[in-house]
Amino acid sequence: MLMKSMKKLSLLLMVGAIGISLLFNSCSMDDGYSLNDYWLGVATVEALDGGNHYFKMDNGTTLWPAAGYYLGHNLEVGQRTWLNFTILSDEKDGFDHYVKVNGVDPILTKEIAEDKGEENDSYYGTDPVTVKDIWVGGGYLNVIFKFNYGGTKKHFINLLPVTGSENAYEVEFRHHAYNDPSEAAVAGIVCFDLSSLPETEGETVKLKVHFKTFNGDKTFELEYNSDKETVTGGNSGNMSIDMNFFETVN
Incomplete structure (x- = not known):
């Protein structure tokens, strides 16, 4: 097969x-x-x-x-x-x-992070990224992205619930650059374990993912079913990724 x-x-x-x-x-x-x-x-x-x-x-x-x-x-x-x-x-x-x-x-493989409310911006950051590809597969939300990098600090990447949202399937991507200089655009990939989300009990729901991009706020809606091994989303856009770079993204 x-x-x-x-x-x-x-x-x-x-x-x-x-x-x-x-x-x-x-x-x-x-x-x-x-x-x-x-x-x-x-x-x-x-x-x-x-x-x-x-x-x-x-x-x-x-x-x-x-x-x-x-x-x-x-x-x-x-x-x-x-x-x-x-x-x-x-x-x-x-x-x-x-x-x-x-x-x-x-x-880089992570669980969904804790919502810290008013401390989210200072703790998780608000630095922008460019989303190159995003898909749900294997029980994970997978994101290929580009961001500015200067090489002086490790960056902090997270996915967390949207504060105050009544939708359990609404999350936001966060990037903290810790004031690292913006010297070059580089690519990264991260996978977030979705098992902490409520079971969909056989239903397919819309997973809403919010990003802060260089062109403003952007939201992706992906199909998610916790009971099926399916791949949804993905724009199939090719890009070069330096595999050795992933160590710089925590």
Whole structure:
């Protein structure tokens, strides 16, 4: 079962909302997969009995890391990752694919933060961002964004409930730059665990997400169903992201 939520990868990490498509090469295996082909996508680290881990894509596809660069990463359950992998086989032992992991990079993964009321602005910040992509998948709100960075301070990224709102599915994205100089526009990605929101009990609701952007306030409405493994939203806009930069965003 190939991932439907993928698009093409160039020599740079041209990252879209959900992932990329297969790059075809001549060398192939008996089941039709090539060891020279690779995929990149957002995946969540999941646990098995005995301390073993596997990866789960946003559309529910499960991947068993049968080979490759994986052991020793000490990834925690629930950690979101950019996963670079090669498919070795189709469905086997209860997993959709056995894969060779070519690389795995942790993504900033956070829970919804506490609403501090009148202290929200001073604590969480009010600095603007540019939203490049936003989608709900894997039980997470996922945001690819750009912001100004000077390299003198670590930035603070959060998602919190809207103060005073009666809508439990209304949240706001916050960015605190701590007066870091605006020297360059850089890209970041963050995933927020939505499990603290009320269960939708089989219904699909509108998740409203507010941002302060460089062009003023902006609101996105995304479909959210806590009982379904679906991917909603995502404008599929490609952009280059330096994976090493994520350490600067807390």
